Amino acid sequence: xxxxxxxxxxxxxxxxxxxxxxxxxxxxxxxxxxxxxxxxxxxxxxxxxxxxxxxxxxxxxxxxxxxxxxxxxxxxxxxxxxxxxxxxxxxxxxxxxxxxxxxxxxxxxxxxxxxxxxxxxxxxxxxxxxxxxxxxxxxxxxxxxxxxxxxxxxxxxxxxxxxxxxxxxxxxxxxxxxxxxxxxxxxxxxxxxxxxxxxxxxxxxxxxxxxxxxxxxxxxxxxxxxxxxxxxxxxxxxxxxxxxxxxxxxxxxxxxx
Numbered sequence: 001x002x003x004x005x006x007x008x009x010x011x012x013x014x015x016x017x018x019x020x021x022x023x024x025x026x027x028x029x030x031x032x033x034x035x036x037x038x039x040x041x042x043x044x045x046x047x048x049x050x051x052x053x054x055x056x057x058x059x060x061x062x063x064x065x066x067x068x069x070x071x072x073x074x075x076x077x078x079x080x081x082x083x084x085x086x087x088x089x090x091x092x093x094x095x096x097x098x099x100x101x102x103x104x105x106x107x108x109x110x111x112x113x114x115x116x117x118x119x120x121x122x123x124x125x126x127x128x129x130x131x132x133x134x135x136x137x138x139x140x141x142x143x144x145x146x147x148x149x150x151x152x153x154x155x156x157x158x159x160x161x162x163x164x165x166x167x168x169x170x171x172x173x174x175x176x177x178x179x180x181x182x183x184x185x186x187x188x189x190x191x192x193x194x195x196x197x198x199x200x201x202x203x204x205x206x207x208x209x210x211x212x213x214x215x216x217x218x219x220x221x222x223x224x225x226x227x228x229x230x231x232x233x234x235x236x237x238x239x240x241x242x243x244x245x246x247x248x249x250x251x252x253x254x255x256x257x
Contacts, residue, residue, distance in 0.1 A: 003205060006031055007212050014052070014213040016236050018220020019227065021056050021173025022155050023236050024213065025049045025180065026110060029152035030243035033106075034250070038099050042152050042187060043194040044206050048213040049152075050184035053177040055217060060170060068174070076175045078134060079161070082141025083148070083179040087186040090149020095190075097150075103251030106151035107244050113156030114240035121233050132165040141179070148183050 009031040017024035025045055032041035061068040073080065094102060119125035130136060140161035148154025158179055162172045188195075198206070 003208075006035070006205070007208060010048075010209045010213050011216045012239070014048075014216025015220035015223070016239075017052055017056075017213075018217040018222075019224045020220075020233075020236065021169075022159065022176055023240070024052055024217075025148070025152040025184075026155055027239060027243065028209075028213070030106070030110065030240075030247055033103070033247065038102055038106075038151070039094055039191065040194055040202070042094060042150075043191040044202070044209065045152055046184045046187040046191065047206060048210040050181060050188065051210065051214060052217050053181035053184065055214075056173055056177040057181065059221065069178075072174050072178050076137075076178060079137045079141040079158075079175070080179055080182055082138045083145035083154070083158070084182050084186055086142040086145020086147075087149035087183045088145075088190065090146040090151075091187055091190040093146070093150045098254075100251050100254035100257075102150055103247050103254060105147065106153050107248030107251055109147055109151070109153045109156050110240050111244035111248065113159075114237045114244055117233065117237040118241065121230055121237065127163060128160050129164045130160060132161065136161065144179065145183060148180075149187060154180065154183060 010028055013024045013027035013031075016027070028045040028049070029038075029041050032044055036044070057069060057072070058065050063071065116125055116128065120127055130140070140157060144154045144157035144161075147157055155176070158176050159172070162175055166172055166175075
């Protein structure tokens, strides 16, 4: 029954990622962390996340694929490099810190992002704006990488910067997924022991979740132009809010155990 629920959640996360270019790593990791250790959840989500980010970067291009990648690498190279360095630090924290602290970090970041997002959509709060110079790019990339490497909750930090830098939906999706892609490469390399420890059941679940996520991504991409931005934003923020509260409860229980 748990596997069926996980598959459904990954399908929803894949559709949302296809529509918005974001959200899959956070939702997928949040869901899996209820039934497996956080380090294993991060490792399992890294594989489909890498493939999905690669697809986002290779679709809806205004240039050829190589030229498109080159353009975003050149424009956001400091953000990407800083996120990779932060990702290395974050994975190290994942491997050495007690899970309770990481659950609480993940819950805090997700809760803030989801709560503020909901208030913004309904007109009760203003979008967050930050400086977008070189120093700010490096700082936000580093923090996003640390949080993302440890918990897969890179999106909130990264998007605070990107939404301040650009209003173009395609640019935001491409730049964020460039950082997601590099972050997943770091995680896969550094969490190799987790993959080697996977048994047949874990590998089968990973394969199924990857296939479902990829199929759902294409569905989300198809519906991207057919659903109003306010509807899918509310859906994303609503799901993340529920998950954040549940993760926070899990972290508190583990901390008090």
